[in-house]
Amino acid sequence: MRRVLAELGLGVRLALSGGRRGWGRTAMAATGVAIGAAALLLGASVPVMLDARQARTAARLDDYTEDAPAGRTVVTAWVESQWGENAVRGRLIWPDTADSPLPPGLPAFPGEHQMYASPALQAALAGPDGADLRRQMPYDIVGTIAPAGLSGPHEFAYYAGYHRVVDLIDHGSWRVARYGVVSEDDPSPRTYVIVVSILATVLLPVAIFIGAALRFGAEARDRRLAAIRLIGADRRAVLRVAVGESLVPAGVGMSAGVLLYLIARVLADRFWLFDVSVYPSDVRPVPALAALVVLAVFGLAVVMNLLGFRGVTVEPLGVLRSAATWHGRLWWRLIPLAMALLLLFPAFSGTPDLNEDRTGLGVVLLVVAVVPLLPYLVPLVARLFPGAAVSWQLAAEQLRRNPAGSTRAVTGIVVAVAGVIALQSFFAADAARREAPDDAADPAFILQAPGKQTADQMRRRTAMFEQVDGITAGTVAMYPLTEVGGIFGYVAVGDCVALRQIARVDSCADGDAFTSGDPGPSVEVEGWEVAVPENARTARPVGSDAQNVNTALLLTPAAAPDGLADVEPWFVETRMFTTETPASVVGTVRGVAAEIDPLALFTSLAPEGDKYSGLRTALNVGSVLVLAMMALGLLLDVGARLHERRRLLGVLSAVGARRTTVVWSVLWQAIVPVASGLALAVAVGTGLGVLLMRTERVPVAFRAATILEPALVGGLLVLGTTVAVLLPAVRRVTRTGELRHE
Numbered sequence: 001m002r003r004v005l006a007e008l009g010l011g012v013r014l015a016l017s018g019g020r021r022g023w024g025r026t027a028m029a030a031t032g033v034a035i036g037a038a039a040l041l042l043g044a045s046v047p048v049m050l051d052a053r054q055a056r057t058a059a060r061l062d063d064y065t066e067d068a069p070a071g072r073t074v075v076t077a078w079v080e081s082q083w084g085e086n087a088v089r090g091r092l093i094w095p096d097t098a099d100s101p102l103p104p105g106l107p108a109f110p111g112e113h114q115m116y117a118s119p120a121l122q123a124a125l126a127g128p129d130g131a132d133l134r135r136q137m138p139y140d141i142v143g144t145i146a147p148a149g150l151s152g153p154h155e156f157a158y159y160a161g162y163h164r165v166v167d168l169i170d171h172g173s174w175r176v177a178r179y180g181v182v183s184e185d186d187p188s189p190r191t192y193v194i195v196v197s198i199l200a201t202v203l204l205p206v207a208i209f210i211g212a213a214l215r216f217g218a219e220a221r222d223r224r225l226a227a228i229r230l231i232g233a234d235r236r237a238v239l240r241v242a243v244g245e246s247l248v249p250a251g252v253g254m255s256a257g258v259l260l261y262l263i264a265r266v267l268a269d270r271f272w273l274f275d276v277s278v279y280p281s282d283v284r285p286v287p288a289l290a291a292l293v294v295l296a297v298f299g300l301a302v303v304m305n306l307l308g309f310r311g312v313t314v315e316p317l318g319v320l321r322s323a324a325t326w327h328g329r330l331w332w333r334l335i336p337l338a339m340a341l342l343l344l345f346p347a348f349s350g351t352p353d354l355n356e357d358r359t360g361l362g363v364v365l366l367v368v369a370v371v372p373l374l375p376y377l378v379p380l381v382a383r384l385f386p387g388a389a390v391s392w393q394l395a396a397e398q399l400r401r402n403p404a405g406s407t408r409a410v411t412g413i414v415v416a417v418a419g420v421i422a423l424q425s426f427f428a429a430d431a432a433r434r435e436a437p438d439d440a441a442d443p444a445f446i447l448q449a450p451g452k453q454t455a456d457q458m459r460r461r462t463a464m465f466e467q468v469d470g471i472t473a474g475t476v477a478m479y480p481l482t483e484v485g486g487i488f489g490y491v492a493v494g495d496c497v498a499l500r501q502i503a504r505v506d507s508c509a510d511g512d513a514f515t516s517g518d519p520g521p522s523v524e525v526e527g528w529e530v531a532v533p534e535n536a537r538t539a540r541p542v543g544s545d546a547q548n549v550n551t552a553l554l555l556t557p558a559a560a561p562d563g564l565a566d567v568e569p570w571f572v573e574t575r576m577f578t579t580e581t582p583a584s585v586v587g588t589v590r591g592v593a594a595e596i597d598p599l600a601l602f603t604s605l606a607p608e609g610d611k612y613s614g615l616r617t618a619l620n621v622g623s624v625l626v627l628a629m630m631a632l633g634l635l636l637d638v639g640a641r642l643h644e645r646r647r648l649l650g651v652l653s654a655v656g657a658r659r660t661t662v663v664w665s666v667l668w669q670a671i672v673p674v675a676s677g678l679a680l681a682v683a684v685g686t687g688l689g690v691l692l693m694r695t696e697r698v699p700v701a702f703r704a705a706t707i708l709e710p711a712l713v714g715g716l717l718v719l720g721t722t723v724a725v726l727l728p729a730v731r732r733v734t735r736t737g738e739l740r741h742e
Contacts, residue, residue, distance in 0.1 A: 007237050008244035026249045029301075033253020037297050038260035044289035045265075052282040057151045059180045060104045062091075070096045070175065074103075077165045077173035077599055081136055081590060083124060083156060084583070090137065092162035092173070092598065101178050103159055105149015115139035115160035118150050135591025152277030153269040162598070171450065172599045243302050250301035254294065333372040340365035347691050359695070363688065370418060370677075370684055371411050377676045378403040391661045394652070395668030407673045410718060414677035417714040421685025424706040426692040429699065441543035442605050443501065443575040444582045447593045449600035452565070453477060453572045455557040458494065461574055461596060468588050470580035474498030477569040481551060482524040489517065489551030490570070491525055493560045501575045503539035503554060511558040514539035517551035526567055533559055571601075670722040678711045685710075 062076055079090030095109050102109065106116050115137065117125070122141060125133055139160045150157060165173040228238055265283040285293070343362030382399040385392060453461070458475040465473040476494030492499065496508035505514055513536040522531045532553060541549055578585055586604055593602045652662055686707065693700045 007240040008247070012244045012248055026252065029249030030253035030256060033250055033297055033301065034256035034260055037254050037257025037293065038264065040293040040296065041257065041261040041285050041290065042264060042283075044285035044293055045283045047286050047289075048284045049278045049282045053151050053278060056104075056148060060149050061180060062176045071177075072097055072100050073175040073177050074100045075165045075169065075173050076176045077162070077168065079137075079598055081594075081602070082604065083133055083136075083587065086120075086124075086154075086156045088121070088136070089155065089157040091159045092165050093159055094161060094163050094165050096175070101176070103149060103179055105146040106159055107143060107146075110139075110142060110159060110161035112161050112163055113139050114142045115158045116143045116145050117141050117158040118145045118155055120154045121156045121158055124156065129587060132587040132591050135588075136594040138594070147279060153279055154277035165599075168599065239306065242305055246301045246305035247298065250298045254297050257297070330376055333376055336365050336369040336372065340369055344691055347695050363691070366684060366688060367415055367419060370414055370680055374407045374411055374414060374673070374677050374680060375403040377680060378407055378673050381672050381676050389661075389664070390657075391664035392668055394661070394665040395672065398665075398669055399672055403673075407677065410673045410677050413674070413714045413718060414681045417678060417710045418681040418685040418688065420710040421682060421707050422688035422692060424710065425686070425689035425702050426698065428703050428706050429689075429693050429701045441546075443543075444578045444605060445576040445586065445589055446603045446605065447574040447576070447596070447600055448478075448571040448603070449574075449597045450571055451597075452568065454565075455495070458498075458572065461572070462498070464592050464596065465574060465576055465589065468585055468592065470578045470585055471576050471589065472578075473574055473576045474501045475572060475574040476502070478571055478573050479525045479530075479564070479567060480570045481519075481553075482527070489519070489523070489549055489553075491523060491530060491553045491555065491564075493555045493557065493564065496556060498575070499539075499554045499556065501542075501577070502545055503541045503552070505539045505554075506537070508556070510556045512537070512556050513559040514554040515552065516541050516549065516554070519551050519553050523551070523553055525564070528563065528567060530561060530564060667719075667722065670718055674715055674718040678715055681714070682707060682711055 062078075073096045075094045075096065077092040079088075079092055081088035081090060091103070093103070093109070100109075110116055117137075122144065124130060125141075127133075137158055137160065139158075145157060145159070147153070169175070228241060265280055268278055268280045268283045271277070340362045343358050344366065347359050347362070379400045382396040382403075385396075447465075453475070458477065462473045462475045465471050474494060474497045476492045476498045479491040479493075481489040481491065492502060495510070496505075496512075499505065499508060499514065503514060503516060505512075508514075513533040515532060515536045516539055519532050522529045524530070530553065533555075536553070539552075539554060540546070541552060545552070576589060582604065590602060593600060649662055652665075653659070686702065689702065690700055692698075
């Protein structure tokens with residue numbers, strides 16, 4: 001055991017005394033390890049972050065019982081709203097007694113038309129568009145909700161004092177006896193799949209970069225190991241020395257990764273994703289997972305180092321590498337792809353209830369499947385054009401003999417490009433969907449408010465919304481038909497403009513009536529018979545009504561019977577269409593709706609904000625970092641391969657090969673793997689994009705730019721780094737002096 005420790009210690013000392021080149025290798029490897037370790041530690045903190053957030057959310061939940069008697073209770077009404085991509089959690093409250101339970105995070109109950117708001121909401125109210133947001137909550141701010149009452153620092157939330165809720169018991173408000181109930185609020189499996197896709201896209205190239213960095217400076221390491229063999233060490237001792245040498249970049253990188261993690265922890269409250277934000281105190285890794293991360297980092301460094309000795313023989317006078325022709329088998333390389341497709345079949349087929357663990361594992365396997373397939377694909381491409389130029393034949397022979405070495409640095413870029421194609425295609429399809437409702441005949445927004453309204457009052461409500469630029473509206477009173485035999489329908493009373501938003505009619509004037517379906521001679525509303533006018537004409541519902549409504553009676557105000565005015569409507573509904581982008585006007589429209597009735601139900605049929613903006617930012621930042629690391633890894637790999645082949649290139653020069661032939665041979669050895677890999681990346685990325693669109697119920701659609709741009713960037717990166725290394729070194733590596741050997 002003492003001997004083993006001594007050999008490991010010798011490896012550590014050699015890593016620390018390798019000169020400038022050795023320190024460069026250690027720094028490169030440590031950088032990759034640091035980024036990967038920080039990402040893994042953040043991943044290990046996710047369970048604690050979600051648990052802390054869930055505990056705060058559960059502690060403030062409204063526990064209520066129907067028909068609860070007044071006492072130590074708080075009358076509460078929910079006002080759920082939206083501001084851009086941020087959900088707004090609003091509560092209108094009024095205590096029944098002075099000692100009623102206080103919502104978590106509040107120092108006292110707010111007075112009439114006063115409110116306590118979260119810091120994020122107060123910042124938005126003070127922002128450039130705060131006037132529109134203020135219309136949704138016209139209350140005086142008297143304090144700030146403490147962290148105990150918020151799910152996270154970026155949550156938009158408020159508690160407002162509103163005495164009117166006492167008069168609306170069982171009609172939009174209820175009594176709360178206590179706060180805090182047990183609830184399960186797990187993240188959507190669809191969200192989980194997208195996050196897993198990003199992690200697989202970012203972390204796998206990081207692991208590949210670590211391997212490339214660990215191979216940097218291998219020549220100097222080989223000389224040291226050969227010297228150790230010369231003084232009597234056996235092969236196992238040499239391997240242990242090499243393992244000890246690999247522990248140094250792993251240890252330095254792990255320490256730097258912990259530092260990066262602590263910096264990210266301090267800045268945690270500045271970021272959010274899918275309305276989820278956390279406080280710095282929430283960011284703590286699960287101890288078992290943290291230990292697993294440490295073991296994984298050091299284990300990866302050791303394994304990558306040992307894998308580098310496959311086919312390598314360390315002798316006292318030098319290091320020999322086998323040059324046997326590569327014989328790759330296809331069957332085992334298809335296993336990850338087959339398993340991924342099997343796991344992802346429910347998602348591709350559109351199954352509504354997805355198993356998040358199964359789908360996440362399938363995504364990871366689909367991305368990983370690229371790694372073993374690429375070395376098998378390259379020799380197939382290299383066999384094309386057997387009668388081509390000499391430079392192609394030289395490159396093809398090398399690619400057939402060692403495709404694994406030719407593709408190891410390209411693999412990271414291929415994985416990154418596949419992930420970027422999938423995610424950018426999904427984001428583009430989602431952005432196109434957000435431009436309009438699912439059905440073009442549906443309105444962009446609907447307001448449904450309780451209470452009776454006269455024809456003049458409904459016209460005034462319509463006019464309030466039409467003051468917003470680009471909005472056209474119509475208001476009707478909706479009365480539900482008594483449901484018989486599963487038939488659903490309604491009676492709608494409104495002017496011709498409003499009725500045309502519900503159904504397609506040939507002509508309309510006050511006093512007209514229209515029917516859809518087969519209402520018969522009369523319909524029943526709240527136990528009261530409404531006769532169908534004899535002059536009623538057939539109308540055809542449009543939009544969602546055409547799919548969901550079996551029977552409808554549409555009446556203009558003059559055609560409505562007098563007795564219907566005494567019946568409480570189901571609700572008074574205003575439908576709004578817009579010629580502008582829904583997201584650009586929804587804030588103002590919500591403000592008008594809040595002025596009409598803060599407890600009314602406002603529905604946006606067109607998504608208001610981009611809930612994936614945080615993920616898009618994370619993907620863009622991660623892609624830049626990954627591509628930068630891949631560029632460094634490629635520089636290292638191309639330089640190492642040129643150095644390994646310097647004698648072969650010297651022989652070619654000695655037998656009369658032109659320098660351009662040698663240069664093109666090296667370039668073809670870079671072009672073929674990247675072209676093959678990018679074709680594979682396009683196929684995998686497109687398939688993964690279809691998966692993401694199906695899981696999120698987004699119409700499957702692709703744009704050429706979202707596919708070609710990542711592939712073009714990846715290809716230019718490989719060729720650019722190859723040329724950047726090759727051109728300065730071409731004169732040196734084609735000298736016949738490279739044949740000298742001691």
